[in-house]
Amino acid sequence: xxxxxxxxxxxxxxxxxxxxxxxxxxxxxxxxxxxxxxxxxxxxxxxxxxxxxxxxxxxxxxxxxxxxxxxxxxxxxxxxxxxxxxxxxxxxxxxxxxxxxxxxxxxxxxxxxxxxxxxxxxxxxxxxxxxxxxxxxxxxxxxxxxxxxxxxxxxxxxxxxxxxxxxxxxxxxxxxxxxxxxxxxxxxxxxxxxxxxxxxxxxxxxxxxxxxxxxx
Amino acid sequence: xxxxxxxxxxxxxxxxxxxxxxxxxxxxxxxxxxxxxxxxxxxxxxxxxxxxxxxxxxxxxxxxxxxxxxxxxxxxxxxxxxxxxxxxxxxxxxxxxxxxxxxxxxxxxxxxxxxxxxxxxxxxxxxxxxxxxxxxxxxxxxxxxxxxxxxxxxxxxxxxxxxxxxxxxxxxxxxxxxxxxxxxxxxxxxxxxxxxxxxxxxxxxxxxxxxxxxxxxxxxxxxxxxxxxxxxxxxxxxxxxxxxxxxxxxxxxxxxxxxxxxxxxxxxxxxxxxxxxxxxxxxxxxxxxxxxxxxxxxxxxxxxxxxxxxxxxxxxxxxxxxxxxxxxxxxxxxxxxxxxxxxxxxxxxxxxxxxxxxxxxxxxxxxxxxxxxxxxxxxxxxxxxxxxxxxxxxxxxxxx
Numbered sequence: 001x002x003x004x005x006x007x008x009x010x011x012x013x014x015x016x017x018x019x020x021x022x023x024x025x026x027x028x029x030x031x032x033x034x035x036x037x038x039x040x041x042x043x044x045x046x047x048x049x050x051x052x053x054x055x056x057x058x059x060x061x062x063x064x065x066x067x068x069x070x071x072x073x074x075x076x077x078x079x080x081x082x083x084x085x086x087x088x089x090x091x092x093x094x095x096x097x098x099x100x101x102x103x104x105x106x107x108x109x110x111x112x113x114x115x116x117x118x119x120x121x122x123x124x125x126x127x128x129x130x131x132x133x134x135x136x137x138x139x140x141x142x143x144x145x146x147x148x149x150x151x152x153x154x155x156x157x158x159x160x161x162x163x164x165x166x167x168x169x170x171x172x173x174x175x176x177x178x179x180x181x182x183x184x185x186x187x188x189x190x191x192x193x194x195x196x197x198x199x200x201x202x203x204x205x206x207x208x209x210x211x212x213x214x215x216x
Numbered sequence: 217x218x219x220x221x222x223x224x225x226x227x228x229x230x231x232x233x234x235x236x237x238x239x240x241x242x243x244x245x246x247x248x249x250x251x252x253x254x255x256x257x258x259x260x261x262x263x264x265x266x267x268x269x270x271x272x273x274x275x276x277x278x279x280x281x282x283x284x285x286x287x288x289x290x291x292x293x294x295x296x297x298x299x300x301x302x303x304x305x306x307x308x309x310x311x312x313x314x315x316x317x318x319x320x321x322x323x324x325x326x327x328x329x330x331x332x333x334x335x336x337x338x339x340x341x342x343x344x345x346x347x348x349x350x351x352x353x354x355x356x357x358x359x360x361x362x363x364x365x366x367x368x369x370x371x372x373x374x375x376x377x378x379x380x381x382x383x384x385x386x387x388x389x390x391x392x393x394x395x396x397x398x399x400x401x402x403x404x405x406x407x408x409x410x411x412x413x414x415x416x417x418x419x420x421x422x423x424x425x426x427x428x429x430x431x432x433x434x435x436x437x438x439x440x441x442x443x444x445x446x447x448x449x450x451x452x453x454x455x456x457x458x459x460x461x462x463x464x465x466x467x468x469x470x471x472x473x474x475x476x477x478x479x480x481x482x483x484x485x486x487x488x489x490x491x492x493x494x495x496x497x498x499x500x501x502x503x504x505x506x507x508x509x510x511x512x513x514x515x516x517x518x519x520x521x522x523x524x525x526x527x528x529x530x531x532x533x534x535x536x537x538x539x540x541x542x543x544x545x546x547x548x549x550x551x552x553x554x555x556x557x558x559x560x561x562x563x564x565x566x567x568x569x570x571x572x573x574x575x576x577x578x579x580x581x582x583x584x585x586x587x588x589x590x591x592x593x594x595x596x597x598x599x600x601x602x603x604x605x606x607x608x609x610x611x612x613x614x615x616x
Contacts, residue, residue, distance in 0.1 A: 006302060009285060020495065023496075032496050034494070035496040036489075036492050036493045036495075036496040037492075039492040039495050039496050040488060040489060040492040043488060043491075043492055044488075046581055059615070092365050135471060138389060138471045139470055139471050139474065141269070142471060142474040142475055142478060143474065144477055145478050146474060146477065146481070149481045149482065149485070150481070151411060158446060158449075159446065159449035159450045159452075160451055162450060162453035162454065162457065163453055165457070165481070166456055166457055166460060168481070168483060169457070169461070169477070169480065169484070170460065172485065172488070173479065173484060174486040175488060176484055176487045176488055176491065179488065179491040179492070182490060183494055183495055183498075186498050190225060190498070215440065
């Protein structure tokens, strides 16, 4: 448990900084929106790399690679690995399947609503929808929303969807925390000059970690 | 109108009872229980117990551990430790098989949602348990009507109007979990909670993921077994998610939990967008210096601490070794001197693995302190899923 988090931090930070560097260097005059997009792209990519091999990371990278506007940034970040990665993560067929599935889902819902309307018209009173149906409807709707949120979730069901969502939530939280602290670091550095050598606080830190220091 | 559970059981016991037929598989399972559970390899004795029609579940070693973790949520890092714990738990709880329903009903009492209706549901459980002990659930057609557990029967009786066909069984099971939320009726609340708590107490007798044992008084139909396994998997994931999502410890039921999860994911994604906007607004020139320093420190810290911390993921080492030398402009030798104590500061928390919940605010005076906090941040909630994935994929990492 600790091990994954350690990995995630270092890899994530490294990847994110690389992405930031690239996005800062390629395009100076472009708008903030585009810079924000490229930063978000690099952050997502960093998160996916830091997590390793899971379903949602693959799906995320595929999605990121398919958008046209991301390609230049991705090329800058990944360098020579870009072609390898994109060859591995390009599956346009997947998304066609998703489109087809969405149509069937909406048609099912339409027919269900039509049935309800018909039954209510016949009975003339409020529809006696049994609670299980209501509950199932609620749960299905929310599952669909979750499927849309989690990358690659459209193809998962039930417990696997939940486990992927769990993993994704953990990584998202880690990503948010890392970006927050990175931003705080930039804020602090902008307020003070970078060439400061803060000897006093570091000594305080070393004093608190004497045991580990003696190992080295 | 859907009948109240108390009234429902009296009138609607729709499935035919088989008092004459002996319970073939369950007594055998009972007798095997104490002896076989002490073995570490649980697979062979169970396979003779199950009816031949049981499909083989796809074997995933991760699920063995997950099933083992159903009983204990301790944050042990050791895989072996957890397996031993689960086996010992099963050995203890195997003898409590007959008392599981009782404990489930006592849980229901503790909930104190309502007075008389809980008693009704308990007596329902008790009566149906006695009846089901004489049942034979092997025949497929009968088992679909027979229902695989007292809890299922209870939910069935509440729904009342639903038929007993196999097709409707699944919907009933799902509905049984969420009826309390959707209907907000007192009786559904009580029985659903008892059902869930009973399930928590009684879900250990299942061995590992692949071979599912039919619990006492439940159908041994392959469909219902698979259904129960699936439901328990889902409930286990929901429990983990409950621990993870803040403010969800008191929420029960799938629908509301899903709602909370969706809200949380959306809020996290919005936070990422917001933070990336903030980072985009930072002056790029200033950012560059920090980046180069950070990358240099990280790479140095990585090389030094890989020996101190026993990581087994070689992939990450190899991933980092082709560092980006292009990042490091040649004109920064003077800046690297303060990085040595900083590097030591990075390595110490990593080797000590102290979990900090939040970065100490007094320490974040300088940017080096901030980076130190970044590296030493550990996340409090570490669900066992990550360890399980590490255990199953030892050389994990992004293969580039």
